[in-house]
Amino acid sequence: MAEAETPVAPEKPEPVRVYRHRLPVRIWHWINALTLLILLMSGLMIFNAHPRLYWGEYGANFDRAWLVIGSTADTGYLRVGNWRIDTTGVLGRWTDAQGATKTWAFPGWATIPTSYSLADGRRWHLLFAWLLSVGLALYMLWTLLGGHLRKDLHVRRAEWSPRHIWHDAKDHARLRFPKGEAAARYGILQKLSYIGVIFVALPLMIATGLTMSPGMNAAWPWLLDLFGGRQSARSIHFITAWALVAFFLVHIAMVLLAGPANEIRSMVTGWFRLPQERET
Amino acid sequence: MSDIILPRRELIARAGGLVAAAGALPLLAGCDVINDAPAVRKILSMGEEMNRASQRALIDRNALAREFSRADLSPYFRPNGTRLPAGADYAAHAASGFAEWRVKVSGLVARPLSLSLADIRAMEQRTQITRHDCVEGWSAIGQWTGVQLDRILEAAGVRDGARYIVFRCADRIGDALYYESCDMIDARHPQTILAWALNGAVLPIANGAPLRLRIERQLGYKHAKYVNAIEAVASLDGIGAGKGGYWEDRVDYEWYAGI
DSSP: OHHHHSOOOOOOOOOOEEEOSOHHHHHHHHHHHHHHHHHHHHHHHHHHHSOEEOSSSOBOTTSOOSEEEEEOSSOEEEEETTEEEEOTTTSSSEEOTTSOEEOOSSOGGGSSSSSOOHHHHHHHHHHHHHHHHHHHHHHHHHHHHSSHIIIIIOOOGGGGSHHHHHHHHHHHHTTOOOOGGGGGSOOHHHHHHHHIIIIIIHHHHHHHHHHTOHHHHHHOTHHHHHHTSHHHHHHHHHHHHHHHHHHHHHHHHHHHHHOHHHHHHHHHHSEEEOOOOOOO | OHHHHHHHHHHHHHHHHHHHHHTOHHHHHHHHHHHHOHHHHHHHHHHHHHHHHHHHHHSOTTOOOOOOOGGGOOSSOOOOSOSSOOSHHHHHHHHTTTTTOOEEEEESBSSOEEEOHHHHHHSOEEEEEEEEEOTTSOEEEEEEEEEEHHHHHHHHTBOTTOOEEEEEEEEEETTEEEEEEEEHHHHTOTTOEEEEEETTEEOOGGGTTTOEEEOTTSOGGGSOOSEEEEEEESOOTTSTTTTSSHHHHHHOOOSSOOO
16 A cells, blocks of 8 residues: 555654763762773883782792793793793783883883883872772762662672572673663672672772882781781782773673663763663 | 674674774873873872872871891892992992991081991991882891981981981992982981891891991882981982982982882
């Protein structure tokens, strides 16, 4: 029939929009993203000044290191304990943008600044450490007082069941994400990882960072007891930094898989479009 | 299954894009331009001022750095900085066991002094086992014996108006002699000593013989070695490049190195 041939756009239901992230979450998220990137890259520069890690109070070149990034005449390597892997081209021995061979641990593209400067790396690191610390303190306060913890991050009793956690883990592994109303709320693994970052990993970074300060050691000597010495604190600082990198990678993967435009928009404007149930 | 495979492909494509973006060289060059901009350097140096002010507010002026036992000593104390000062002058001093070595105390003092090692050893001594933290990240524990700087400053009678103590050294790095400085809080601190012994033996040359500063609440480069002059001054202007130390002048290390 003639009428039927006229193209009529099928009635598409308006997506349901929910206000998902309040302003403090969004502001802190983006400030923190930049701050952590700068802290990581300047931290790798500082590590390059002495690319060896120890346990205990002391540790220098003549002492046994549990982790070393080093170089031989023509290779770069990473050694952890007795396990050693060739990392030529990436760690220990690499080629810079001008084609020159360098033997610093982390390559120039991963550090601030790109060429070796412990002094500049420290300047960036120790300034942005303030931004991280003050930002985290304010955010924690808001999380506790503003209801973010109670409303969004609080793990309910039913969620603690191993069956529920396993179910959520399986869904994540199969890249099956919640649809409709459920998508607006955090899942159990999401809650645990955000709580882990805000209340465990970031405070640990700050505390182990302060433990490396000889001034702070005089003010708060218990920091040394808490972490088992300055070099242990340095090792924990390094490990936790990579745990945060691991969080970042999973976080980014989840954002990309769950719909990057919608996820990023919601972290900018606060508004999230509920993903529709698929009909098939 | 098909609805699972699609996003994976998408992920790989997007990840590839990210890697390409991260590898973009202009971006990296841009980072270094930012790093070198004068305004940025001004902002970056705010961190040092915040650290100094907050640590000075937080740390009691007499709070001690942790002292350890002999069981905690590093098997080998790694030297920092110069290992052997160049020049015939220093070599002659070393050959004679530093018998002629003098530490001149001058500047804003009532009684300028010229102290021999014997003079210094005749004063009341302090022995402390402390951890040395290099700015690079390593640490070594050593036992130091020497005289508290405070006693020397008392003997010289530091005048009002002196705000800093400058330490002159016999080691030359490149074009200039090493030097360092600290404020009066650290200068008067009970653990701030001029040490002549390490681990119960006379200080080795690599560790700063015959005298080195121990300033235990700050990083290693503040611990001036081969000290031959101490000056009380009102301002650091006009000394070196005016930033209070050899590395501070040259590579922008922090003058306050408590962190």
